[in-house]
Amino acid sequence: MGYAVKEIFLTLQGEGVQSGRRAVFCRFAGCNLWTGREQDRANAICKFCDTDFVGTDGTLGGKYADAAALADIIAACWGDDRGDRYVVLTGGEPMLQVDDELIAALHDRGFAIAIESNGTMAVPRSIDWICISPKAGSALVQTSGDELKLVWPQPGSDVDALATLDFANFLIQPLDDAEAAANVEACIALVMRDPRWRLSLQTHKSLGLR
Numbered sequence: 001m002g003y004a005v006k007e008i009f010l011t012l013q014g015e016g017v018q019s020g021r022r023a024v025f026c027r028f029a030g031c032n033l034w035t036g037r038e039q040d041r042a043n044a045i046c047k048f049c050d051t052d053f054v055g056t057d058g059t060l061g062g063k064y065a066d067a068a069a070l071a072d073i074i075a076a077c078w079g080d081d082r083g084d085r086y087v088v089l090t091g092g093e094p095m096l097q098v099d100d101e102l103i104a105a106l107h108d109r110g111f112a113i114a115i116e117s118n119g120t121m122a123v124p125r126s127i128d129w130i131c132i133s134p135k136a137g138s139a140l141v142q143t144s145g146d147e148l149k150l151v152w153p154q155p156g157s158d159v160d161a162l163a164t165l166d167f168a169n170f171l172i173q174p175l176d177d178a179e180a181a182a183n184v185e186a187c188i189a190l191v192m193r194d195p196r197w198r199l200s201l202q203t204h205k206s207l208g209l210r
């Protein structure tokens with residue numbers, strides 16, 4: 001069927017429970033909650049996105065014809081015969097494109113597979129690490145997984161209800177915008193109020209990593 005990929009790069013996972021882990025990031029083009037165009041941001045369901053996911057013009061971006069072609073590039077990006085291969089499928093919204101063929105091709109090449117998804121589509125449990133980041137104003141379909149990572153503050157999202165879902169870890173991540181310092185304080189206050197939540201910082205940004 002083919003895959004539209006914005007960029008592929010090797011870095012450290014910057015966020016959440018797996019932060020600090022060597023990972024190949026595969027960023028798929030396109031999202032169902034925002035077009036990615038600035039002129040549409042104010043009217044989008046998800047208004048705070050920090051990512052350019054439009055087009056296929058980034059590092060190793062392109063239209064990959066099949067799962068084997070994409071998985072081969074991801075494996076080359078990991079390099080050599082190093083073990084503990086780890087890939088993070090993100091976007092944009094990766095579940096618009098990720099399918100069983102790609103999951104099998106990555107597993108065949110020895111990868112543990114993580115996904116960063118907004119949870120509006122069901123995620124196959126064959127993915128090894130499911131991170132869901134719910135967005136207010138969208139219908140949450142995927143209500144279980146390894147990590148629920150809520151960007152905060154987020155008007156319209158019920159943080160107490162989300163903490164009752166079937167996730168192994170609950171992470172609260174400060175909204176990166178003009179009020180970033182105040183948003184960190186709000187996240188700390190939430191964790192102090194409700195110890196089910198743990199603070200997730202976007203460490204790659206402060207480290208100057210991609």
Ligand SMILES: C[S@@+](CC[C@H](N)C(=O)[O-])C[C@H]1O[C@@H](n2cnc3c(N)ncnc32)[C@H](O)[C@@H]1O
Nearest residue numbers: 048049050051091092093116117118133175176
């Ligand atoms: C760019 S999204 C791509 C994956 C998927 N569409 C999603 O929203 O989970 C990757 C992660 O960055 C988070 N994120 C996006 N914009 C952010 C911002 N301004 N501040 C903090 N986290 C942000 C998302 O909530 C998500 O956890």
Ligand SMILES: Nc1nc2[nH]cc(C(=O)O)c2c(=O)[nH]1
Nearest residue numbers: 012013014015090116204210
């Ligand atoms: N280093 C690094 N870690 C990340 N964790 C989630 C990211 C994403 O954009 O999905 C991301 C990213 O873009 N870079």
Ligand code: SF4
Nearest residue numbers: 031034046049092118
């Ligand atoms: S759902 Fe994810 S990729 Fe889509 S606009 Fe929101 S943060 Fe960005």
Ligand SMILES: [Mg+2]
Nearest residue numbers: 050051090210
């Ligand atoms: Mg990012």
